[in-house]
Amino acid sequence: MHASISSLVLNRLLLGVVTLFVISIIIFCGVELLPGDLAQEILGQSATPESIAAFRQQLGLDRPATERYLEWLLGVVSGDFGASLANGREISELMGERLGNTLFLAGMSALISIPLALTLGVLAALYRNTAFDKGTSICTLTAISYPEFFVAYILIFLLAQTGFFPSISNISGDMSLMEKAYRTVLPALTMTMVVTAHMMRMTRAALINLLGSPYIEMARLKGVSPARVIVRHALPNALGIVINVIALNLAYLVVGVVIVEVVFVYPGLGQLLVDSVAKRDITVVQACSLIFAMTYVLLNLLADVLSTLSNPRLIHQR
Amino acid sequence: MKDLTKTLRQISLSAWFGIVVVSVYILVAFFAPVIAPYGETEIVGGVFEPWSDEFLLGTDNLGRDLYSRLVYGARNTVGIAILTTLLAFAFGSLMGVLSATIGGWLDQLMGRSVDVLMAIPQLIFALLLLTIFGTSIINMILIIALLDSTRVYRLSRAAAVNVVAMDYIEAAKLRGEGLGYLIFREILPNITAPLVAEFGLRFCYVFLLISALSFLGLGIQPPTADWGSMVRESANLISFGEVTPLIPALAIALLTVAVNFIADWFLHRSTGLKG
Numbered sequence: 001m002h003a004s005i006s007s008l009v010l011n012r013l014l015l016g017v018v019t020l021f022v023i024s025i026i027i028f029c030g031v032e033l034l035p036g037d038l039a040q041e042i043l044g045q046s047a048t049p050e051s052i053a054a055f056r057q058q059l060g061l062d063r064p065a066t067e068r069y070l071e072w073l074l075g076v077v078s079g080d081f082g083a084s085l086a087n088g089r090e091i092s093e094l095m096g097e098r099l100g101n102t103l104f105l106a107g108m109s110a111l112i113s114i115p116l117a118l119t120l121g122v123l124a125a126l127y128r129n130t131a132f133d134k135g136t137s138i139c140t141l142t143a144i145s146y147p148e149f150f151v152a153y154i155l156i157f158l159l160a161q162t163g164f165f166p167s168i169s170n171i172s173g174d175m176s177l178m179e180k181a182y183r184t185v186l187p188a189l190t191m192t193m194v195v196t197a198h199m200m201r202m203t204r205a206a207l208i209n210l211l212g213s214p215y216i217e218m219a220r221l222k223g224v225s226p227a228r229v230i231v232r233h234a235l236p237n238a239l240g241i242v243i244n245v246i247a248l249n250l251a252y253l254v255v256g257v258v259i260v261e262v263v264f265v266y267p268g269l270g271q272l273l274v275d276s277v278a279k280r281d282i283t284v285v286q287a288c289s290l291i292f293a294m295t296y297v298l299l300n301l302l303a304d305v306l307s308t309l310s311n312p313r314l315i316h317q318r
Numbered sequence: 319m320k321d322l323t324k325t326l327r328q329i330s331l332s333a334w335f336g337i338v339v340v341s342v343y344i345l346v347a348f349f350a351p352v353i354a355p356y357g358e359t360e361i362v363g364g365v366f367e368p369w370s371d372e373f374l375l376g377t378d379n380l381g382r383d384l385y386s387r388l389v390y391g392a393r394n395t396v397g398i399a400i401l402t403t404l405l406a407f408a409f410g411s412l413m414g415v416l417s418a419t420i421g422g423w424l425d426q427l428m429g430r431s432v433d434v435l436m437a438i439p440q441l442i443f444a445l446l447l448l449t450i451f452g453t454s455i456i457n458m459i460l461i462i463a464l465l466d467s468t469r470v471y472r473l474s475r476a477a478a479v480n481v482v483a484m485d486y487i488e489a490a491k492l493r494g495e496g497l498g499y500l501i502f503r504e505i506l507p508n509i510t511a512p513l514v515a516e517f518g519l520r521f522c523y524v525f526l527l528i529s530a531l532s533f534l535g536l537g538i539q540p541p542t543a544d545w546g547s548m549v550r551e552s553a554n555l556i557s558f559g560e561v562t563p564l565i566p567a568l569a570i571a572l573l574t575v576a577v578n579f580i581a582d583w584f585l586h587r588s589t590g591l592k593g
Binding site for chain 1: 434437438439441442443445446447448449450452453522526529530533534535536546549553556557558559561563564567568570571574575578
């Protein structure tokens with residue numbers, strides 16, 4: 001009975017692994033595509049041929065690309081990303097705490113936004129076509145069209161300069177969890193504003209789609225209250241879509257932190273990525289993009305697998 | 319004429335709002351030198367001067383008039399976003415129609431490459447490519463156009479596949495028409511409606527991405543007036559309760575909302591969806 005569903009999931013997982021592999025090749029090859037040579041690019045036009053040759057050897061550019069790719073990939077798998085070009089420090093050391101901070105921010109935003117979006121979605125479906133429904137619809141539609149930094153600065157303007165929350169989220173490892181959470185409130189709220197709209201609208205749409213079906217009519221006719229109809233009868237069937245949307249938005253959260261981190265000077269991976277792009281520190285950018293792309297692909301994969309698993313038609317096959 | 323008035327009357331209130339806002343932006347962009355009291359990069363006063371009759375919105379960190387830069391920003395930011403979207407559409411739709419028409423290995427190759435390109439988040443990919451090729455306006459335009467053309471490719475291929483299956487395409491092929499004729503005279507005219515509707519949405523996306531990159535200091539470079547980098551330059555003022563840095567950001571947000579309203583209305587109209 002479960003043969004087909006497990007093979008579906010297995011297929012999807014295999015495809016995910018292939019995607020990850022191809023992405024690692026693309027990110028690695030980006031450097032190979034450089035017009036000219038990485039060593040020349042970094043040292044500039046005035047560099048002597050000797051120093052360029054020495055630098056090439058240091059980077060290992062004199063060896064074939066396939067050999068270097070395999071070495072890089074093996075290093076990445078074991079957590080060794082090589083050294084930064086700008087300051088020679090180990091990349092894994094640079095990223096260590098920052099990755100945790102970024103996940104902390106994304107996690108906190110998820111903790112606020114998911115319950116909020118689900119509640120708003122259910123309420124909007126329950127009171128559809130009322131002023132409440134239309135109001136949330138307009139608010140969420142507008143919030144979705146704003147650039148992240150606009151939302152961030154509005155929040156700073158309203159909440160930070162009046163003294164409620166700090167406008168700079170400079171957290172560090174030795175702070176207590178509460179202190180960290182307090183300083184992360186504004187960036188997390190910004191991310192919440194950005195992702196809640198989509199999740200809420202999809203929840204509402206999935207629920208309203210189901211409300212037309214005969215079994216909901218039946219439940220209503222036997223006198224079940226509207227709130228119970230939605231929560232007990234409609235919501236379980238909408239779960240597949242809702243889970244999918246949540247996972248997709250989590251993927252967006254992890255990527256979307258880049259700009260928000262810069263606004264709030266939050267010591268996360270996104271900030272490191274942006275700084276390194278400005279410095280053209282290609283090895284650090286490679287490592288950061290690989291981490292971001294991997295998280296994105298894995299969460300998308302999770303969304304697909306979960307929505308397959310939560311589909312009753314696939315679970316109860318004849 | 320009657321048709322026109324009928325269409326005009328059917329435009330929803332939100333779409334009217336969008337049309338008015340977009341028209342104002344276009345006018346400002348065209349007549350920027352007339353509207354702006356000072357030049358785009360002209361240093362006219364002290365640093366961070368407050369709002370006054372002389373400087374409507376005060377001056378920025380170098381003493382340039384913020385109001386004038388805001389006006390010129392309409393030209394630069396919106397102009398570059400439109401150019402990028404047009405490039406993405408030209409490339410994406412041509413490739414989409416081409417792979418739908420030719421099919422076979424080309425279609426497979428294009429399809430799989432687009433899948434891979436779309437698996438990497440756009441902002442991250444753009445940042446990676448900007449590191450590799452260096453940050454400049456030309457690079458940014460080409461990179462974003464390439465990344466965004468994958469979405470256009472998907473749409474135009476899906477639309478073109480339906481058209482390619484039509485009898486009149488078969489007839490044109492039997493007549494011995496060449497590939498160019500098939501694409502430009504037979505297929506493209508028949509898929510313009512979904513492409514035009516998509517244009518608005520893609521424009522918003524590109525516009526926000528460019529603003530975000532400029533805000534990060536990796537997009538449009540100074541001294542060119544641009545809304546994203548203007549927010550970045552004056553952002554510190556916000557902690558002192560100044561609203562000035564919010565104004566360029568508001569200009570970005572307002573245009574995105576307006577274009578979304580128009581695109582939404584157009585989509586409803588062209589697909590016949592009501593309500």
